[in-house]
Amino acid sequence: xxxxxxxxxxxxxxGGADAVYLDHGALFEQAGWQSGWFAMHHPRNxxxxxxxxxxxxxxxxxxxxxxRKLAIAKQxxxxxxxxxxxxxxxxxxxxxxxxxxxxRHHIGANILAELKRRGVxxxxxVHDLKLLCxxxxxxxxxxxxxxxxxHAVHHCATRRCMHGSLPLSALISAESAVHRATxxxxxxxxxxxxxxxxxxxxHVEWGxxxxxxxxxxxxxxxxxxxQVAPPGDYFCYFGRFSFEKGLATLVRAxxxxxxxLHLVGEGxxxxxxxxxxxxxGADVTFYxxxxxxxxxxxxxxxxxxxxxxxxxxxxxxxxxxxxxHARPVxxxxxxxxxxxxxxxxxxxxxxxxxxxELAALLVQVRxxxxxxxxxxxxxxxxxxxxxxxxxxxxxxxxxLYAELGIEPAPIAC
Numbered sequence: 459x460x461x462x463x464x465x466x467x468x469x470x471x472x473g474g475a476d477a478v479y480l481d482h483g484a485l486f487e488q489a490g491w492q493s494g495w496f497a498m499h500h501p502r503n504x505x506x507x508x509x510x511x512x513x514x515x516x517x518x519x520x521x522x523x524x525x526r527k528l529a530i531a532k533q534x535x536x537x538x539x540x541x542x543x544x545x546x547x548x549x550x551x552x553x554x555x556x557x558x559x560x561x562r563h564h565i566g567a568n569i570l571a572e573l574k575r576r577g578v579x580x581x582x583x584v585h586d587l588k589l590l591c592x593x594x595x596x597x598x599x600x601x602x603x604x605x606x607x608x609h610a611v612h613h614c615a616t617r618r619c620m621h622g623s624l625p626l627s628a629l630i631s632a633e634s635a636v637h638r639a640t641x642x643x644x645x646x647x648x649x650x651x652x653x654x655x656x657x658x659x660x661h662v663e664w665g666x667x668x669x670x671x672x673x674x675x676x677x678x679x680x681x682x683x684x685q686v687a688p689p690g691d692y693f694c695y696f697g698r699f700s701f702e703k704g705l706a707t708l709v710r711a712x713x714x715x716x717x718x719l720h721l722v723g724e725g726x727x728x729x730x731x732x733x734x735x736x737x738x739g740a741d742v743t744f745y746x747x748x749x750x751x752x753x754x755x756x757x758x759x760x761x762x763x764x765x766x767x768x769x770x771x772x773x774x775x776x777x778x779x780x781x782x783h784a785r786p787v788x789x790x791x792x793x794x795x796x797x798x799x800x801x802x803x804x805x806x807x808x809x810x811x812x813x814x815e816l817a818a819l820l821v822q823v824r825x826x827x828x829x830x831x832x833x834x835x836x837x838x839x840x841x842x843x844x845x846x847x848x849x850x851x852x853x854x855x856x857x858l859y860a861e862l863g864i865e866p867a868p869i870a871c
Contacts, residue, residue: 537566654794677851699725
């Protein structure tokens with residue numbers, strides 16, 4: 459069977475992209491492919507024998523020593539040690555194809571050249587906008603920003619888009635400038651998978667050839683159909699606590715609507731959100747990080763889930779997972795979210811960042827008859843099972859690999 463190398467920054471379920479990376483490799487293993495793994499070392503990584511080839515952890519923004527910061531800066535732009543690590547891994551695991559997920563500025567993009575030099579076909583799934591925006595979010599900390607279009611990457615530095623830091627933003631601008639000059643992604647990636655049509659069209663708009671891009675929706679592991687609990691009395695968000703997720707807007711809307719909110723997750727904005735909830739009198743319960751059935755018990759108990767993003771979301775798995783548990787979603791009408799939610803039928807959409815509009819929707823959903831909410835949740839579950847099933851995803855990805863000449867050999871009779 460073919461050998462598939464899965465590449466990502468983290469080897470644990472830190473966010474949606476990391477879940478896709480882990481689930482993708484496991485899915486192909488179940489289909490009979492051989493899977494190898496390449497990522498950074500991290501204390502929370504899942505165990506794997508391939509970790510002996512992993513590279514040292516880089517967390518931009520950490521308080522490293524001056525010498526360590528200098529070493530990291532060199533690795534971000536061009537890392538020979540990362541390319542050597544991939545070379546050693548390929549000696550032990552001669553992959554036929556590599557599927558790259560998020561590497562951003564943590565794993566040097568020159569590993570792509572090493573993969574191609576060794577004859578490995580390369581597919582990249584874009585989980586964010588890193589190929590277009592040096593800071594990967596198209597958000598400058600104030601709002602959506604496309605100032606770097608198409609090659610003016612210096613704006614990332616002048617606007618301090620990375621954590622408000624000029625040195626860090628300048629470094630990331632330099633990294634993107636080098637990638638563009640060397641064609642690190644254009645020359646060495648065979649196909650780019652866009653989970654949302656919005657991302658595909660945004661890449662075309664910024665100059666990427668349409669022929670290099672393909673739209674394949676993410677899959678989602680769905681629970682077995684079972685009796686669905688009646689709608690609960692609280693709203694739920696689950697995911698990362700970072701500024702572009704719009705959680706401050708959500709907390710303010712919850713305070714106005716006087717509805718309970720359950721927040722599941724962790725991230726750099728948690729302390730600020732706790733303070734905001736106290737200041738506004740919002741009824742917010744913080745759960746911290748949950749996973750598996752413990753997480754979905756909270757989701758199943760909700761009246762609806764909320765995704766109040768204020769950046770160009772791709773195809774967030776949190777929407778699909780909520781749908782899979784027959785819970786409708788109130789989502790910001792931004793990026794790929796609008797592709798997933800049909801207003802009034804599988805959930806509701808509001809103008810991103812609009813506190814008053816979100817608060818009004820929260821009140822509307824709170825006051826709606828339980829039968830109406832249950833019916834919308836049932837339609838959401840039907841939609842996600844029809845469109846985002848694992849078998850469909852496996853079939854589409856296998857077909858893409860076959861286009862690149864990588865497919866299982868026929869079994870001799």
